Amino acid sequence: MSLKETDGAIVCAGRVYCDLIFTGLTELPRLGEETYAKDLAVEPGGGGFITAANLSALGHKTMLLASMPGGPFGSAILTKMQRSGVDLSLSPFDHSNGAQVTAVIGCRDDRAFLTKRNGTAVPRDMLQTFSTSNARHLHIGELATLQELPELLEIAKAAGMTISLDCSWDENCLLDDRVQNLIAQVDLFLPNEMEAEHLGYLTDPANCPTLTIVKKGKAGATALTANGELTVAAEPVKVVDTTGAGDAFNAGFLSSWLRGADIQTCLQNGNKCGAAAVTRIGGAP
Template sequence: MMTHTETRSAVLSIGRVYCDLIFTGLDHLPVLGRELFASGMEIAAGGGAFIAAAHMAHAGRKVALAARIGMDSLSAGVEAQLRESGVDLRFVEHAGDAGPQITVAAVVGQDRAFLTRRAGPALPATLDAALDWEEACHLHIAEYATLHEIPDLVSRAKEKGLTVSLDPSWDATLIYDRGLLRACEGVDLFLPNLEEAEAITGSADPQVAIRKLSLAFPLVVLKGGAEGAWVMSSGRMLHAPAETVPVIDTTGAGDAFNAGFINAWLNGASEEMCLRAGIRFGSLAVQAAGGARLLTTAE
């Protein structure tokens, strides 16, 4: 558990911001040469950094986003949602090459497939100022791809006295990188899902995978969706079951889980309570389309 003073209790969340086009009400995924019609669609601000930040802000945590955003019409629409979220945007850089960044999500039951376009580099010109933010106590890195582009990010955060969490996030070009764990040195809290943990460790057994990852990180949380979640620290493993809730869209559920767990962890809660908080946030997120769509009972 970590405790922090009231003067340094804010979170800095870094990563790419996307315009998510989320198609729901599908019985199956599209196939080549055929048109498929969805009964529902949502256009939402996305990206793990923003989704996690929005849920933390909703829980009452002061949180700022460090990111780049484009100047095109889609980016402008996304920015309107960013402003409504309660997230501090002082470290958001506007740049022509930063957009549009788009993710198309096709949701089938409790699973989904993504098609994404990235734009420009991940490094915001505001990073130095963000790391100097006197209210921040913690840095959340929403995807390993961001750390891959900014390899000294963890060490720079540590020099400023920040604790660091990292969600590796699925990226087929990076998740199998044998140097991934070494590149993540210094991360305090590692937050993969089952598929990512298997790619990194080679084990599909969650208990084996989390034990392997615990050799590299002080605190590991493994997100299993309908299987619940595991946490391991100092050789002690805990599991908490998932909640049974109606599922509309699982996009961003893992990032919402991250927000709940990190918020409770920074409050000094027990690991069991942190797990429960993460599962509660994730469960609420899947009940609405769009990862940052918030329900008033998230606290």
């Protein structure tokens, strides 16, 4: 996209992973034993990209600000990423980059992850270009990205962007005393239920430093607002793979929120996108 074409775009930031998604298991592997999956898929992953791809499918101009996996892992997912409609100009592909891989082990209604990160969450030499992109909104796909690059907040605010943040489970991040201050600086925080509980938001919603949307999987989602709580249940669907469902929810919620819809409508559309994601392999459409 040219500078003019990026006017009003949504920038999604955070590492991209090559997701190796194992499905069809009835239980998680146990130490000392071997478990066999029914199927294996290779998909682009990472909260930033999955949210961007879903926003693109909803008709929004989206850009990705991300460090890409290198070597065969990047090559395995690059074509699918290019077909997503997301502008990848802020996320240059470099074969020499190290591996960024997530093994996703899907088991019935839940899953486990094993991930290898590498280098910085986003390419620092792209921050200046990002600052002049004329984008309207920044979505940060994982708390670890913001913790590593808090200057994203300053850049986005100086450019007049609104900011949203997913959590993405990382115990080291959640135990850091500085995370509450970082969360307080965004306009919208989107943790899942376990993350929100870990931060103390479920036992005392008054602890929430900003508008917080708690994703609860098949139970729907709850908005913790200054006026109290609002929960919208999700419609039941047949679950194929839950990878990226929360990131897809983010896209549905943001799509409505950025258009000025009320919170109930935002929750409903978030639930719809999250439900659609679990009916396919991988979180991106």
